[in-house]
Amino acid sequence: MRLYEFEGSALFRQEGIAVPDYAVTASPQEARQKAQEIGLPVIIKAQILVGGRGLAGGVQTADSLEQVGEVVHRILDRPIKGFPVHRVMVAQKVEVEREFYLGVTVDGYSGTPMVILSAGGGVSIEEVARIHPEQVASRQIPITKGLSLSEAQEMAQEVGLEQEELEQVASTLHILYDVFRKYDALVTEINPLVRTSKGRYLAVDAKVEVDDASLYRHPDFQVALEDRILNALERKGHQIGVTYVDLHGQIGIIASGAGLGMASMDIINQRFRPANFLETGGAISAELLYKIMDLVLQKKGLKGIFINLYGGINPIHDGARGIVSYIREHKITIPIVAKVLGNRQEETWEILKQQGITVVTEVATEKAVEQLAQLLEGEK
Amino acid sequence: MSILLSRETRVLVQGITGRAGRAQTKWMLEYGTNIVAGVTPGRGGEEVEGIPVYDTVTEAVVERGAEASVFFVPPASVKAAALEAIEAGIKLIVIVTEHVPTHDAMEIRAYAKGQEIRLLGPTSPGIITPGEAKMGIMPGNMFTAGRIGVISRSGTLAYEISADLSAAGLGQSTVVGMGADAVVFTNMPELLELFENDPDTDLVVIVGEVGGIQEEKATHFIAHRMAKPVIAYIAGRSAPEGKRMGHAGAIIHGNMGTSQSKVTALRQVGVEVAEYPLQIVELVRRRLIRMKEVPNGTEDNQGIL
Numbered sequence: 001m002r003l004y005e006f007e008g009s010a011l012f013r014q015e016g017i018a019v020p021d022y023a024v025t026a027s028p029q030e031a032r033q034k035a036q037e038i039g040l041p042v043i044i045k046a047q048i049l050v051g052g053r054g055l056a057g058g059v060q061t062a063d064s065l066e067q068v069g070e071v072v073h074r075i076l077d078r079p080i081k082g083f084p085v086h087r088v089m090v091a092q093k094v095e096v097e098r099e100f101y102l103g104v105t106v107d108g109y110s111g112t113p114m115v116i117l118s119a120g121g122g123v124s125i126e127e128v129a130r131i132h133p134e135q136v137a138s139r140q141i142p143i144t145k146g147l148s149l150s151e152a153q154e155m156a157q158e159v160g161l162e163q164e165e166l167e168q169v170a171s172t173l174h175i176l177y178d179v180f181r182k183y184d185a186l187v188t189e190i191n192p193l194v195r196t197s198k199g200r201y202l203a204v205d206a207k208v209e210v211d212d213a214s215l216y217r218h219p220d221f222q223v224a225l226e227d228r229i230l231n232a233l234e235r236k237g238h239q240i241g242v243t244y245v246d247l248h249g250q251i252g253i254i255a256s257g258a259g260l261g262m263a264s265m266d267i268i269n270q271r272f273r274p275a276n277f278l279e280t281g282g283a284i285s286a287e288l289l290y291k292i293m294d295l296v297l298q299k300k301g302l303k304g305i306f307i308n309l310y311g312g313i314n315p316i317h318d319g320a321r322g323i324v325s326y327i328r329e330h331k332i333t334i335p336i337v338a339k340v341l342g343n344r345q346e347e348t349w350e351i352l353k354q355q356g357i358t359v360v361t362e363v364a365t366e367k368a369v370e371q372l373a374q375l376l377e378g379e380k
Numbered sequence: 381m382s383i384l385l386s387r388e389t390r391v392l393v394q395g396i397t398g399r400a401g402r403a404q405t406k407w408m409l410e411y412g413t414n415i416v417a418g419v420t421p422g423r424g425g426e427e428v429e430g431i432p433v434y435d436t437v438t439e440a441v442v443e444r445g446a447e448a449s450v451f452f453v454p455p456a457s458v459k460a461a462a463l464e465a466i467e468a469g470i471k472l473i474v475i476v477t478e479h480v481p482t483h484d485a486m487e488i489r490a491y492a493k494g495q496e497i498r499l500l501g502p503t504s505p506g507i508i509t510p511g512e513a514k515m516g517i518m519p520g521n522m523f524t525a526g527r528i529g530v531i532s533r534s535g536t537l538a539y540e541i542s543a544d545l546s547a548a549g550l551g552q553s554t555v556v557g558m559g560a561d562a563v564v565f566t567n568m569p570e571l572l573e574l575f576e577n578d579p580d581t582d583l584v585v586i587v588g589e590v591g592g593i594q595e596e597k598a599t600h601f602i603a604h605r606m607a608k609p610v611i612a613y614i615a616g617r618s619a620p621e622g623k624r625m626g627h628a629g630a631i632i633h634g635n636m637g638t639s640q641s642k643v644t645a646l647r648q649v650g651v652e653v654a655e656y657p658l659q660i661v662e663l664v665r666r667r668l669i670r671m672k673e674v675p676n677g678t679e680d681n682q683g684i685l
Binding site for chain 2: 106108109111112113142143144181184186211212213214216217243245247255256257258259260261262263265266267269270274277279282310312313342363364365366
């Protein structure tokens, strides 16, 4: 789960990383008042979870209170990449003398936290690493030992920092690693950390992503997860406990297992366009499949549905009942092809067939997609 | 014995008294798995499907000689249970549990490092040596015994591809579900090495998917240290950028983790990559025929003894 910048900033401040004075607001009036308290000039930043907000006009400077009002109004008024902006951050504009990049992330392949430090910040870290590799230091950290302050200092030294700068950046990196561990983060990143003309070190951006699987031990974040899923159908998927990914085609997909779902999508994509990816998770029941049908059918312009399920301890016959009752109640007439295998498969096939669903008993997904193609192309 | 698991392996089920633990224990026993004990803290003295339940892994090891453990433990308890199993001297751990916190997975992996133990998962469907034994939730009827090794990042897709192979008379030596999370305990090259050294495996099929760099990293091993042929399929060619496709590890970041990146890397080291799952069968069959046609001395036949 990504945190909003203002949430990340609050977390940083709480854990001992200094950030510029800021306020969060949803109104131009309040923004002006806050700007006055903070002191002009200020930077107004759209609080959204999609990347590239700067280029889309979501980050702007204001030198006067009138301008604060105007800018805030404009940013709140205009969606960024199709998503509405509900809040802005009004932050003190600081005079920057130097920028640094600090990041902690999960190195999936080595299975360790990875700490990255760069003496050049503000731009993408990949870019700095390519042009000035000597300015970038990275380390895999043995998680049972953690990152010590002296190791952070070594890294700061590696990228050419000295004295006060070395001390300040290393100590911030050390805290950033602790924030990563304490909050079960997948990413904690400061891009950039700045040294101001007054010699202060401030995190002027805050990127934090918390591991969804760990939210049970961070109840403060747990309540907020759902609100952050921007796509309405994907949000609904999350509410009913499945993974739904909204796509642009006409064939609805319902699959158990992510790999099988992706393979179904790839095969269907040869001839048609998938309308969605949907992975049922392990809790198949009549009720869940009923809700899944309802979700998939909310997509406009659907021409067919492709169901690809395996049942182990999952009662697929029960799931089939949910599918059938949805079709009956809502008088669904678009073609549906189902390949459903596993425990009690014969019984499951009977239930589906009686409702007019085309049942494929072969194992290969390709064969089932051929059936769907015949149904759809036969209709033309 | 194929790799990691045989009919002799003495298997422990951790979390045996839960709903999934009970049901899967029954099916693993029916398949022929040598389950010797179960563990659920506080439930010692009970029995599940005739299998004695202990409070601790150490008891199961001492009393019943357990050497491998399969997990049906809830996510929040996986770390403690895994550390306990490692401490007790278990040599193979298969974690079926989904949604294990990433930091816990990193800690378990760090703890196991340098010890003589193999872990699979989290979010692994398990491991099966067809005709002998299975640990996990793979449906036995999709697999047949044979000489193809399968390494999969996914569960149900591994079943389907194994069943496709089985239907064509191409049985499997061992099918390994390596787990679908961003951090897994055993990386792909290590599994390739096990199959490379296994006299009962002639060829390896990789069932990969978008996200991460497992397949890219595997190419180095394939190019330099692998004589047996490898055939692959990568799911998610049509997956959009930036979305988690049902597995925690299946997410494309920019150009990283795309199907194209993996397919290109694999093809560069001579791996034939199927466009669609069923095509694997044809690629495997053709490759095996080529191996038989060249009886001596070339790279192609080193797998057959």
